Amino acid sequence: xxxxxxxxxxxxxxxxxxxxxxxxxxxxxxxxxxxxxxxxxxxxxxxxxxxxxxxxxxxxxxxxxxxxxxxxxxxxxxxxxxxxxxxxxxxxxxxxxxxxxxxxx
Amino acid sequence: xxxxxxxxxxxxxxxxxxxxxxxxxxxxxxxxxxxxxxxxxxxxxxxxxxxxxxxxxxxxxxxxxxxxxxxxxxxxxxxxxxxxxxxxxxxxxxxxxxxxxxxxxxxxxxxxxxxxxxxxxxxxxxxxxxxxxxxxxxxxxxxxxxxxxxxxxxxxxxxxxxxxxxxxxxxxxxxxxxxxxxxxxxxxxxxxxxxxxxxxxxxxxxxxxxxxxxxxxxxxxxxxxxxxxxxxxxxxxxxxxxxxxxxxxxxxxxxxxxxxxxxxxxxxxxxxxxxxxxxxxxxxxxxxxxxxxxxxxxxxxxxxxxxxxxxxxxxxxxxxxxxxxxxxxxxxxxxxxxxxxxxxxxxxxxxxxxxxxxxxxxxxxxxxxxxxxxxxxxxxxxxxxxxxxxxxxxxxxxxxxxxxxxxxxxxxxxxxxxxxxxxxxxxxxxxxxxxxxxxxxxxxxxxxxxxxxxxxxxxxxxxxxxxxxxxxxxxxxxxxxxxxxxxxxxxxxxxxxxxxxxxxxxxxxxxxxxxxxxxxxxxxxxxxxxxxxxxxxxxxxxxxxxxxxxxxxxxxxxxxxxxxxxxxxxxxxxxxxxxxxxxxxxxxxxxxxxxxxxxxxxxxxxxxxxxxxxxxxxxxxxxxxxxxxxxxxxxxxxxxxxxxxxxxxxxxxxxxxxxxxxxxxxxxxxxxxxxxxxxxxxxxxxxxxxxxxxxxxxxx
Numbered sequence: 001x002x003x004x005x006x007x008x009x010x011x012x013x014x015x016x017x018x019x020x021x022x023x024x025x026x027x028x029x030x031x032x033x034x035x036x037x038x039x040x041x042x043x044x045x046x047x048x049x050x051x052x053x054x055x056x057x058x059x060x061x062x063x064x065x066x067x068x069x070x071x072x073x074x075x076x077x078x079x080x081x082x083x084x085x086x087x088x089x090x091x092x093x094x095x096x097x098x099x100x101x102x103x104x105x
Numbered sequence: 106x107x108x109x110x111x112x113x114x115x116x117x118x119x120x121x122x123x124x125x126x127x128x129x130x131x132x133x134x135x136x137x138x139x140x141x142x143x144x145x146x147x148x149x150x151x152x153x154x155x156x157x158x159x160x161x162x163x164x165x166x167x168x169x170x171x172x173x174x175x176x177x178x179x180x181x182x183x184x185x186x187x188x189x190x191x192x193x194x195x196x197x198x199x200x201x202x203x204x205x206x207x208x209x210x211x212x213x214x215x216x217x218x219x220x221x222x223x224x225x226x227x228x229x230x231x232x233x234x235x236x237x238x239x240x241x242x243x244x245x246x247x248x249x250x251x252x253x254x255x256x257x258x259x260x261x262x263x264x265x266x267x268x269x270x271x272x273x274x275x276x277x278x279x280x281x282x283x284x285x286x287x288x289x290x291x292x293x294x295x296x297x298x299x300x301x302x303x304x305x306x307x308x309x310x311x312x313x314x315x316x317x318x319x320x321x322x323x324x325x326x327x328x329x330x331x332x333x334x335x336x337x338x339x340x341x342x343x344x345x346x347x348x349x350x351x352x353x354x355x356x357x358x359x360x361x362x363x364x365x366x367x368x369x370x371x372x373x374x375x376x377x378x379x380x381x382x383x384x385x386x387x388x389x390x391x392x393x394x395x396x397x398x399x400x401x402x403x404x405x406x407x408x409x410x411x412x413x414x415x416x417x418x419x420x421x422x423x424x425x426x427x428x429x430x431x432x433x434x435x436x437x438x439x440x441x442x443x444x445x446x447x448x449x450x451x452x453x454x455x456x457x458x459x460x461x462x463x464x465x466x467x468x469x470x471x472x473x474x475x476x477x478x479x480x481x482x483x484x485x486x487x488x489x490x491x492x493x494x495x496x497x498x499x500x501x502x503x504x505x506x507x508x509x510x511x512x513x514x515x516x517x518x519x520x521x522x523x524x525x526x527x528x529x530x531x532x533x534x535x536x537x538x539x540x541x542x543x544x545x546x547x548x549x550x551x552x553x554x555x556x557x558x559x560x561x562x563x564x565x566x567x568x569x570x571x572x573x574x575x576x577x578x579x580x581x582x583x584x585x586x587x588x589x590x591x592x593x594x595x596x597x598x599x600x601x602x603x604x605x606x607x608x609x610x611x612x613x614x615x616x617x618x619x620x621x622x623x624x625x626x627x628x629x630x631x632x633x634x635x636x637x638x639x640x641x642x643x644x645x646x647x648x649x650x651x652x653x654x655x656x657x658x659x660x661x662x663x664x665x666x667x668x669x670x671x672x673x674x675x676x677x678x679x680x681x682x683x684x685x686x687x688x689x690x691x692x693x694x695x696x697x698x699x700x701x702x703x704x705x706x707x708x709x710x711x712x713x714x715x716x717x718x719x720x721x722x723x724x725x726x727x728x729x730x731x732x733x734x735x736x737x738x739x740x741x742x743x744x745x746x747x748x749x750x751x752x753x754x755x756x757x758x759x760x761x762x763x764x765x766x767x768x769x770x771x772x773x774x775x776x777x778x779x780x781x782x783x784x785x786x787x788x789x790x791x792x793x794x795x796x797x798x799x800x801x802x803x804x805x
Binding site: 023055 | 282284285346348374380429454455703789795
């Protein structure tokens with residue numbers, strides 16, 4: 001008799017504890033999910049901002065504002081000869097280049 | 106109760122065996138006193154029960170009295186025991202007078218117990234059957250609908266939207282992405298005070314709070330509240346960033362102001378603004394908070410991959426909306442949107458767009474397209490156009506046309522290489538000599554002129570192509586069978602779909618020889634009477650650059666599916682169009698063009714120090730719809746570098762320039778030079794020395 005009452009009582013108590021813990025967890029999950037949504041939105045907004053800053057148009061604009069220019073000549077290191085090979089600044093064996101606005105060889 | 110004589114006080118107990126029963130009253134209440142009204146033996150509580158049972162005289166005297174509890178007491182075993190101990194003759198004698206008393210009452214005659222039992226059974230049975238019937242009705246017949254009502258009350262369907270995937274360039278610059286923002290809606294009837302003045306004050310206060318975050322004036326907000334679009338709905342602002350929305354919500358909750366609602370919406374943003382806008386396309390929203398749908402470009406052709414599939418989840422929720430654990434049942438899993446990676450290089454694309462814009466402004470042209478292609482892979486590295494548009498704010502549908510793949514134009518002199526290639530593979534050589542007058546009349550009396558007057562010259566086939574002589578090409582075409590010429594056009598990809606996954610990609614216009622006009626075989630020799638797209642013309646030169654093998658152009662490098670795995674695009678088809686020797690001869694001929702432009706026309710557009718460039722100019726006559734004549738021009742400049750082993754092809758086409766000089770080298774050349782130089786540098790292609798082979802241009 002005491003055994004049965006004890007078992008039943010114990011079982012009920014355990015069930016109550018489990019339910020309470022789960023319900024607490026559900027509340028916690030809901031709260032965390034809401035926090036997650038806010039954070040995800042912030043991440044998205046920041047991502048969009050980074051993408052906008054990274055776009056070539058904005059980079060070019062910022063670079064120009066800093067006075068940067070596109071490197072007019074290319075330089076390569078030839079690993080076989082270990083020499084610096086540079087792009088010539090003038091066309092070889094050609095008459096002098098006419099002055100044309102926008103063209104800089 | 107705490108009195109010294111109280112029963113609970115243990116120290117007093119030993120003293121109280123002789124206490125009066127009144128003091129111990131609470132412990133032995135009414136029954137004792139009721140049965141012993143006389144309280145005849147105080148001080149002897151322990152003997153009370155014995156006295157009751159063992160004193161028959163006491164029972165006997167009470168029997169006739171009006172004691173209602175009596176008959177029931179008779180049923181008690183203890184009482185029976187008491188009776189049993191009575192002397193035999195007195196027991197029955199004591200009970201008889203009681204029955205007589207009852208029988209004397211009038212009209213209270215008991216029916217037979219069996220009938221009484223049956224009747225009550227029937228009554229109870231009937232009542233129970235009613236209950237059972239109702240039970241069957243509720244549980245059985247209408248059970249389904251009731252349980253549905255119950256579950257509707259408990260269950261909530263959570264709509265899980267699939268986020269639309271991104272479109273990126275080959276180097277990872279985001280061209281299109283999805284962000285969530287908020288729509289701010291007001292319900293004016295909820296924003297009221299008790300009086301008109303109070304309403305005004307409440308609305309002013311609300312407007313003051315919202316004006317800052319929404320970037321609106323107070324007056325504008327108040328105006329919207331007083332003039333809503335419908336009685337209880339007015340849209341205050343949309344596209345409000347989510348963090349700002351959260352901030353507004355917090356302020357409103359803090360001040361407990363009602364009537365302002367935030368509705369989350371998914372919007373497509375194009376962070377790189379108009380970068381590759383025509384290629385990417387745009388999306389429309391099926392409604393506030395609705396699904397995004399691609400309407401042009403990659404957004405349209407990859408719509409189902411990008412969109413994914415929305416999911417649904419059914420959960421039981423508590424009163425505050427939080428799901429009850431273990432009650433969730435997934436109805437439909439969400440399939441997240443995949444993403445598309447293009448072959449475009451962001452910086453090169455931007456440079457090409459800048460060049461296009463600059464040329465259109467300088468020459469007051471209608472439009473400009475630039476295609477940069479990698480000949481060995483067919484990858485399109487830039488697909489630029491001007492005018493362009495803002496994908497995020499489409500106001501004019503006509504401006505959203507993806508010109509490089511959809512716009513067709515007569516290619517003009519840039520197509521001369523096709524007929525020249527056919528001639529070279531059918532008996533002619535680069536040094537085959539032609540007498541080229543200023544004009545020529547052929548076949549059925551068709552007369553052709555060169556673009557500018559010149560004395561009669563002895564030109565080689567190489568010279569005809571390099572100097573771009575129409576009269577010369579007409580003579581070259583006479584050596585090529587029309588069907589062969591048509592086949593070469595098709596093999597080079599003109600008049601054939603490009604296979605690009607873009608909704609409005611055009612195949613160009615190339616009528617078959619059976620439908621040719623009388624002079625079409627001659628006009629085809631210099632690129633008139635045929636129409637091609639910018640991508641197709643870039644493909645012609647990419648085929649020559651790739652040693653005669655045409656690689657189908659591709660614009661998508663790969664896709665990332667819902668599972669997150671990247672799948673590269675399948676390898677494009679490769680078709681041999683011309684022999685490697687023919688391609689090499691054509692490249693050598695084309696290398697003369699920048700030199701001629703520079704030395705004869707003072708236009709060094711194709712020259713890049715250190716690099717050998719092979720290119721071709723083109724100036725086509727275009728039909729003018731308004732004037733009804735062939736009096737517009739389309740100027741192009743297409744070339745490859747380094748010519749010794751071409752790694753890049755750049756094709757520039759500018760339609761309807763209104764500058765005094767409308768020739769391809771002047772109008773389109775600067776854009777070619779600018780983009781090619783930038784592309785060589787950004788792809789780190791080393792210079793090849795820039796040597797120009799000697800090809801005899803004149804004969805004799």
